[in-house]
Amino acid sequence: MNSVEGLVEVKRLRQSCRAILLTFGTGVLITLLLIFIVTPILALLFRISPDRFCASLSDPVVWDALVLSLTTATISTCVIVLLGTPVAWINARYCYSGREFVDTIIDLPLVLPPAVAGLALLMAFGRMGIIGRYFYESGISIAFTTLAVIIAQVFVALPFYVRQARASFEQLDTMYEQAARSLGSTTLPTFFIIVLPLVKSGLIAGAIMSFARALGEFGATIMFAGNIQGRTQTMPLAIYTTMQGDLNASITLSVILIIISFVVLFIVKFKLRRDVRF
Amino acid sequence: MRDFPLEAEFAVDRGETLVLIGENGAGKSSLLFLLSGLMPPESGRIMLGERVIYDSSKGINVPAEERDIGFVFQHYALFPHLTVFENVAFGLRRRKIPPSEIRTRVEDSLALLSIESLDAVRADRLSGGQRQRVALARALAIAPALLLLDEPVSALDAGAQERMRSELRACIRRSDIPCIAVTHSFRDALSLGDRIGVMENGRIVQNGTPDELMRSDHEFLHRFFCGCRQ
Structure with a gap:
């Protein structure tokens, strides 16, 4: 592998790493946001059984x-x-x-x-x-x-x-x-x-x-x-x-x-x- | 607004088409919209034959809905939620015409454009060429005193344009209604126009048959027709 090919390979690796980091970062951000919104709602839904829900109606x-x-x-x-x-x-x-x-x-x-x-x-x-x-x-x-x-x-x-x-x-x-x-x-x-x-x-x-x-x-x-x-x-x-x-x-x-x-x-x-x- | 006044005077016979051409911003489309009443002028006077439809000095402004002018828009403006029949019947219903007469007139208009079979189809399901025909049938159904066409075939593909030009011309002749069309295409001008008017800064500076204008030395016409002169 000559030096030019080596440089191209390094550049390609860097781009791949950047894309992986970006995807990971975005995934984490969206997951955190969803957890923040969904957790209180789920907490509310799981707090009551269907029987009690019907009885309360x-x-x-x-x-x-x-x-x-x-x-x-x-x-x-x-x-x-x-x-x-x-x-x-x-x-x-x-x-x-x-x-x-x-x-x-x-x-x-x-x-x-x-x-x-x-x-x-x-x-x-x-x-x-x-x-x-x-x-x-x-x-x-x-x-x-x-x-x-x-x-x-x-x-x-x-x-x-x-x-x-x-x-x-x-x-x-x-x-x-x-x-x-x-x-x-x-x-x-x-x-x-x-x-x-x-x-x-x-x-x-x-x-x-x-x-x-x-x-x-x-x-x-x-x-x-x-x-x-x-x-x-x-x-x-x-x-x-x-x-x-x-x-x-x-x-x-x-x-x-x-x-x-x-x-x-x-x-x-x-x-x-x-x-x-x- | 434009920085020049629109001063255009022209005559169009029944069944004849005057095609207006000119540079962008020459006032061609404005003329159509002013005539139809869809654009209010700042001041001035508009006459349709002997009838004054706008006169700022006398406070006359006949609203668009009372001008009796058919308008085929560049993108047709068919009502997408209505069927072809309802689109064509729309103007007749507004005129409180009896239902039996509406049916007859709609059927006649559809037959004129050979689209009788589309009467129950919703307008949003039509092809470009079919929309063109329905738009024309709708404008003709009200038997207007004048028909205005804004870039009548520009929304169609090249093949459909060629077919539509000859159909349009034949249909306008049969309908016996004077027609003014605006276009940027020399093919439209030559195929549709019995006469062609060249607009420049709000005035008609040349007016004649296609053959006459083809021979003109006017700079714009020279550029406009260069394709077919060769």
Whole structure:
């Protein structure tokens, strides 16, 4: 072997070592990250037997929380979709002064600490709140009711939907709307017949994300709606409450939320791949 | 926006095609989008025959959906979630035409382009050439006062382009609708155009039959047609 061949061989060995180290390093990093995320979830799942899980499901606290959470999160998601879809479309398609400001305000609950959101909602809709006082004078109390749970959920989960919906509308080529207009279609028929079906998957994904966020809402709900079983005690609140006495109920609720989270993630990933385009 | 005004005046007879050519940025596609109402002008006046469809000084702006102008987009813009029949019927449904008449007109349009057998196929399952035909059938079904074609065959492969050019020309003649097409291809210009207009900085600086323009000494035309002059 001459000196040139020797140098080439050394260089090749170095490259192989670097590739092995890089692969090993990446593997270790990913494994550590997965362990960090999966261990607490597995710890929770292994902490309860299937029998105890089933038995806890009939516990009134668990059942009430489950029914209330699913009901309120469903209503909140419907409200979010109805309010958020036109706003997302307008912000995606039309340029108006203050659009960025509107976007920022809609995003605000994303970064606002939930406790602050709860207190803010109380100041707005509580008995002495700037809006709530008028309702209270008319005999309508909002705070510490199921309606308050829904308002808190809409407040914190709205940006999840609007962001996803706006991104979906922006990704849709404007040529479809232009073609519809050139064929004689006005704005609303174009929106319902052409635009909505083409971004349907993105909107469903956004709605599911919002539903999941609403289901997991804790801070704003406990501040604004309280923690009353059957009325305002949603699953996260029930987990917090039962953890101090009946750990099985607490774990059962947590496992249900984990299952829902998994299902949500799968559906979102599946849906986001499915919008029909050329 | 462009730093020159668009000042174009031209006449196109029924069943005739005027092909607009010119350098990039000469205003060809802008002209189509301004005519169709899909792009708002800053100011000025647009007339379609005797009909004023835009006049900034009088506050007239007929919206795109009321201009009665068919538009075939460069990438066709078929509605992928609808069938071929529904794509072609779309403009007729918006005009509140009775269902029986819609069926007849859609079938006529599909027959004109020889795509009757595709009526139940979803638009996202069509080949490039089929999309082209459906896009044209859809634009013709509304019996527009004017038909606009933006780079009509550029999205097709070379073999399909050749076939489509002759079909397009025959179809436009049969439909008896005036047509304006924009292209970068001298083959499109020669095959489709009854007349060719050369655009330069928003104006039509040359306008004539393909034969007339082939003999022109205009610098752009010299470069544009150099392939076929040889």
